[in-house]
Amino acid sequence: QVQLQQWGAGLLKPSETLSLTCAVYGGSFSNYYWTWIRQPPGKGLEWIGEINHSETTNYNPSLKSRVTASVDTSKNQFSLRLSSVTAADTAVYYCARGPVGATRGLIDYWGQGTLVTVSS
């Protein structure tokens, strides 16, 4: 049974850095892309970026200048940092798993989500 459990600060001030971590329980850590997705209140989902166990990353061009993903394979964890946040970054942030191979890009497991609010 695969579980993704995430945590991080839920309230930030403008210009601060968002930091979230996701721990993976069950399943292989090596054969997937580990993904971050966000959902502003009442809006649709936005893909932020992904990282694999070899630290290969892909980011959404709209956020690339502010996003850093990292991975700790010894702990089966991966993390997201988003710098210089503004109110527009207020959203529920999800960590998720994406398989490699023919279904590369699919999202098959999701974390529980973390509401991050940016407010002065």
Added chain:
Amino acid sequence: EIVMTQSPATLSVSPGERATLSCRASQSVSSNLAWYQQKPGQAPRLLIYGASTRATGISARFSGTGSGTEFTLTISSLQSEDFGVYCCQQYNNWPLTFGGGTKVEIK
């Protein structure tokens, strides 16, 4: 980036009726299309991938069709647990993109 457009925004359906949801891509995504169900306060759940393959444990009430730019999710006989928001996602091109969602509500 590929823009995914879903229609209608809201669908009111009585239990036991059929629901048909549409998803359109701004350019071809081949069959690299997934559907997710999301309920309030919960993470999305994968329903369909490859445009038509049900994910593990998903009821046969759910079926997906389409390829290229036009896709459909059909729920054959709506049950109470099926109400929620459904969104499509293309995984043919990066950045990955999602539709805005269709809310299926009780009529």
